[in-house]
Amino acid sequence: xxxxxxxxxxxxxxxxxxxxxxxxxxxxxxxxxxxxxxxxxxxxxxxxxxxxxxxxxxxxxxxxxxxxxxxxxxxxxxxxxxxxxxxxxxxxxxxxxxxxxxxxxxxxxxxxxxxxxxxxxxxxxxxxxxxxxxxxxxxxxxxxxxxxxxxxxxxxxxxxxxxxxxxxxxxxxxxxxxxxxxxxxxxxxxxxxxxxxxxxxxxxxxxxxxxxxxxxxxxxxxxxxxxxxxxxxxxxxxxxxxxxxxxxxxxxxxxxxxxxxxxxxxxxxxxxxxxxxxxxxxxxxxxxxxxxxxxxxxxxxxxxxxxxxxxxxxxxxxxxxxxxxxxxxxxxxxxxxxxxxxxxxxxxxxxxxxxxxxxxxxxxxxxxxxxxxxxxxxxxxxxxxxxxxxxxxxxxxxxxxxxxxxxxxxxxxxxxxxxxxxxx
Numbered sequence: 001x002x003x004x005x006x007x008x009x010x011x012x013x014x015x016x017x018x019x020x021x022x023x024x025x026x027x028x029x030x031x032x033x034x035x036x037x038x039x040x041x042x043x044x045x046x047x048x049x050x051x052x053x054x055x056x057x058x059x060x061x062x063x064x065x066x067x068x069x070x071x072x073x074x075x076x077x078x079x080x081x082x083x084x085x086x087x088x089x090x091x092x093x094x095x096x097x098x099x100x101x102x103x104x105x106x107x108x109x110x111x112x113x114x115x116x117x118x119x120x121x122x123x124x125x126x127x128x129x130x131x132x133x134x135x136x137x138x139x140x141x142x143x144x145x146x147x148x149x150x151x152x153x154x155x156x157x158x159x160x161x162x163x164x165x166x167x168x169x170x171x172x173x174x175x176x177x178x179x180x181x182x183x184x185x186x187x188x189x190x191x192x193x194x195x196x197x198x199x200x201x202x203x204x205x206x207x208x209x210x211x212x213x214x215x216x217x218x219x220x221x222x223x224x225x226x227x228x229x230x231x232x233x234x235x236x237x238x239x240x241x242x243x244x245x246x247x248x249x250x251x252x253x254x255x256x257x258x259x260x261x262x263x264x265x266x267x268x269x270x271x272x273x274x275x276x277x278x279x280x281x282x283x284x285x286x287x288x289x290x291x292x293x294x295x296x297x298x299x300x301x302x303x304x305x306x307x308x309x310x311x312x313x314x315x316x317x318x319x320x321x322x323x324x325x326x327x328x329x330x331x332x333x334x335x336x337x338x339x340x341x342x343x344x345x346x347x348x349x350x351x352x353x354x355x356x357x358x359x360x361x362x363x364x365x366x367x368x369x370x371x372x373x374x375x376x377x378x379x380x381x382x383x384x385x386x387x388x389x390x391x392x393x394x395x396x397x398x399x400x401x402x403x404x405x406x407x408x409x410x411x412x413x414x415x416x417x418x419x420x421x422x423x424x
Contacts, residue, residue, distance in 0.1 A: 036297035037341040040397050043294040044345025045352070047287040047393045052353045054280050055389070056382030061276070063133065065210075066265065072237035072248055073268075075261035076102070081230040088235055090255045096248050098240050101128040102232035104222045109179040110215065114169035121158075121178065121215045123222020125149070128236065129159075134205045146172075146200025154218030157200035161211035165202045174199050178215075182227050195225060288396060295400040298334045299408050306330065306412035314415060323413040330409035331402060338401020342394040350390060353383050 074091065076084045084102065091100040104123040109116060126149035143149070148157050158178075160170070170176055180193040197217075204211055223229050239248050245264035252262060266273065316326065352359070360370050360381060371381040 034301075036295070036301050037337050037344075039294040039297055040291070040338055040341030040401065041345035041348065043287075043291045044342050044393050044397045045349040047291060048346060048349030048390055049352055049383075050283060050287060051280075051389050051393070052349075052383045052385050053381065054283060055386055056384040058276050058280065059384050060382040065269065065272075066133075066242055069265055069268075070103075070234075070236040071239040071242045071265055072245060072252060073263045074100075074235040074237060074252060074256070075233070075263075076235060077231070077233050079231065079260075081232065084232050084235075087256055087258075087260070090257075091235060091237060091252055094248070094251045094255045096240050096244060096251065098238045099128070099131060100235050100237045101125055102234070103128070103219065103236050104226055104228055104233045106180065106222075106226045108181075108215070110164075110168065111177045111179070112168040112170050112174070115167060117164070117167060118213070119164060119178075119215050120213050121217050121222065121226075123217045123219045123226070124236070125219050129216060131238070134203065142201050142203075148200055148216075149218040149220075153224055154220035154222075156195075156197050156221070157218075158197045159201050159203055159216040160199055161214045162202045162204045163208055163211040164213060164215070165199065167212065170199055172199055172201055178225070180226060193225065193227075291393070291397050292400045292404075295338055295397065295404050298337055298401055299404050301337065302330055302334050302405055302408035303411065305333065306408055306415075325413075326415075327409045327413035330412050331405050334405025334409065335398065335402045338405075339398045341401070342397035345397070346390055346394040349393075350385065353385050356381055356383050 074087070076087060079087070088100050088102060091097060101124065103125075104121075106121050106123075108119055108121050110119045126143060129148070130143060146157050146159070147155060148159065149155060150157070158176075160168075160176070165171070168176060175196050175198055177194055177196050182193050183191060203216075205214070217225070219232075223231070237248070237252065239245070242265070245266050249262050249264060253260075363370050
């Protein structure tokens with residue numbers, strides 16, 4: 001038997017398969033091994049689901065963040081409008097820059113007939129607003145219907161975040177009053193600037209936090225209301241690759257040719273990004289350890305199999321099977337348990353992730369809300385499936401199953417056939 005057969009060849013695979021499918025009363029796999037298979041499947045399932053949901057959280061939060069925030073901010077607060085326009089033209093010609101538009105951003109108190117709250121007004125051009133990703137589907141039609149930016153000095157139409165509008169109790173067509181920190185000089189002294197605007201529409205960025213505070217106003221109207229005539233606050237620079245902020249910053253400095261303040265979304269949100277990355281990496285580490293711990297149960301299953309098959313091992317050794325042959329047989333058994341468990345968990349995990357909307361809908365029919373937007377700040381449970389992570393999870397589980405099988409496989413291969421058959 002020892003001569004003429006290859007490692008992991010037909011003979012060894014046949015032996016491994018015979019032991020795997022043997023019934024328990026004939027010395028086959030114990031209940032422990034079956035539970036090991038189930039544990040690995042559930043661990044891989046949990047790893048795929050958790051990592052997909054965390055990837056979905058990160059992508060959704062960053063999409064919402066970058067939808068309403070510049071990738072690079074160039075401060076031009078004290079530069080005359082004509083010179084600022086020239087700077088903007090130079091920035092637009094920089095390699096990797098998708099667009100560059102001026103804007104103002106100011107805090108206000110917004111009031112309606114029902115409530116009052118603080119808000120942030122971003123004064124931008126209609127062209128820039130049409131390019132925002134969260135307005136791509138019907139943004140142009142909504143702005144056209146609302147009349148955003150139309151009329152004298154940009155008109156009096158503004159857009160409110162959906163949750164801000166809900167908190168104020170206003171709908172499209174209603175009026176709100178904006179009160180600015182800037183003041184007007186009157187015979188009664190300094191009084192806050194205020195003006196009534198019409199709600200032309202509402203929007204959702206994908207982040208409830210942003211939708212509770214943001215207001216969009218035409219740039220021309222913002223320059224008047226916030227006393228920024230013939231000047232801008234900053235330039236909203238959008239990049240083809242939002243991650244390439246360092247290279248873009250250097251190119252913009254070279255193109256502008258004069259000292260200006262430049263900031264990037266990565267620096268502004270550094271703590272936010274670090275928290276997301278650390279949380280995701282720690283969760284990945286914990287889940288990988290969990291898969292490893294679950295695979296340790298295979299040791300018990302293979303050891304029980306070795307004990308039950310001691311007589312068979314001794315007979316095989318006497319007719320020429322080598323220690324390496326027996327060791328590879330048991331490694332294949334442990335690896336098969338891990339691989340089948342990993343594939344089962346991978347299948348269940350993928351099916352769960354792609355059907356999350358249906359699962360949420362099914363629970364909603366019974367009045368169970370799995371993911372409350374008001375609590376978590378996002379609409380719906382986000383999930384983004386990465387096949388690299390899916391295959392990596394299954395591969396890790398299969399690898400750990402082989403690793404933990406090495407010791408019991410070595411014990412089985414080390415059985416002395418003389419000692420094993422002494423009392424047979």
